[in-house]
Structure formats: structure tokens, C-alpha cells
Amino acid sequence: MKFIPIYASAGITGFESPASDYLQLPLSLDALLIEHPSATFIGRADGHSMQGIGIFNGDILIVDRQVQVKNHDVIVANLNGEFICKILDTQRRLLLSANKNNQDVQITQDDQFTIEGVVIRSIRCHRQSHLLASTL
Template sequence: MANSDFYPGRLIPALGRRSRLPLFRDKVSAGFPSPAEEYLEKNIDLNEHLVSHPSATFFVRASGDSMIELGIFDGDLLLVDRSLNPQQGDVVIAAVDGQLTCKVLDLKHRQLLPANARHKPIPLPEEVDLIIEGIVAAHIHYHRRWPW
């Protein structure tokens, strides 16, 4: 089992260009349909909505199934913030002995946890070279195969 959950060489810097997209005032029912009201609340800039620290933010695509119980699937786009301090339970991008992986940080037991029962935790004894590259602040899950 490879520890890497990323396509090699696919670190993508956060977008510097601003692009506003429409955000509708009404929420969409995920249960029974509700009558749609076609009122535009405002335009939304996804950078303003998702990126708190532009100079410390990058995107990377997930690969593999080790985080599916947290809704992170193969090919999803992860937004990673390098300026945040890692805390217990954070979803992190970590370099373990030079290999990148996306896992849940377990500081109490010094390990990285998958979010899939089929995968095993990665123990972090003192001799393991661990670098937390950043915290996964958000992710985008595609419902249609990307690229479309």
C-alpha cells in the first residue's frame, strides 16, 4: 500500500485572479423538492469564500480511497492552507519520509489516521521524518468525471 494519496507533481497554487460567480439566496433542498425562487443574492468570489491566506494556500488533487469516509474521493480538489497550525483531528497534507499523504492528524497517539476502515494508521515514531505541509481547509468533490 502506497502512503501517497496524490498525483505526483500536481500541486496547484491558489488562483490569484478574481472571478465572481452567482450565489443564489435560496438554499437547494437535498430532500423533497421545494418551489424554486429565482432571486440572486449576490455574486460570490470563491477566493474570498475559501482562501483566507492566499500566499499560503495551494490546491492538490486527491488520489486513492483512504479518506472516503470524510467525503474525500479520488480526483477531488483539496484546498490546503500552510499558515494554519496543525491541531488534533485536522485533515492534513503530510510528508512522511518524503512521501505525501492526506490523513487525519492524531497527535495524542502520534499517528496519521485514514478515513477508510480498509486502511491502517501510519505510526509516527520519533525516527520518522514528518513534515506537515498544510491543513486541508476545504475540498471540492466532482459529481461528474473531471475534466468535463
């Protein structure tokens, strides 16, 4: 995303605007939210199992594949062919939900389990966007 600074003055005489000292700084959401661009993907949360930690149905998840997985990280994983977002308990080999209505899942040797990445950010959209509907 390229930022083009534009400073405009309306040419109004009289009292100076309190915002006249405000300068718009370059802002790149990519730079703020994504640490490893070549190892990051974006997905959308589906369901209510993570609402206890602030991830709600429809939220946008920024998932980094390069980040080293730690105990109790929020991850996106593939469990037996289904993509899931859970808290990983590495010591007990559990996938934890953040909703008391959902049970935790034990990872067994019979399961096909791969960690796709660590959720490093989640974004809540307060208004539906046709742009997101067509891309995610």
C-alpha cells in the same frame, strides 16, 4: 476573479417573471474558499483512505499552511518523501485513515515527517473537466 454585474431584460410583455426580483450578487470562489491566499495551495486526493470523512479519490483539496494544526485535523504531510492526506492524532503520534481497509500509521523518530498544511476544504467534481486535468 472580477465580477461584472449585468442586468438584462428581454422586453417581453405580459406577466412579470418570478425571477425579476432576483439580483445576482458578486461571488468570488477565492473569497469563499481561501482564507490565506499567500499560504494556500490546491491539490488532488489520490486514493480511498479518507472516504469515511467525505474525501474521495480525485477530489480537490484546499490546503492552508498558515492554519494552526490541531488534534484530529485533516492534513497533507510529507512522510518519508511521499505526500499523504490523513487525520493527525497529535497525542498518539498517529496518522489516521478514514477507511477501515487502511491501517493507521505510527510516526516514529526514524521517519522524515513534515506537515505541509491543513485541509480546510475539499471539493468534489461530479464531471471530469479538461481544465482540471491539465492543471492538477
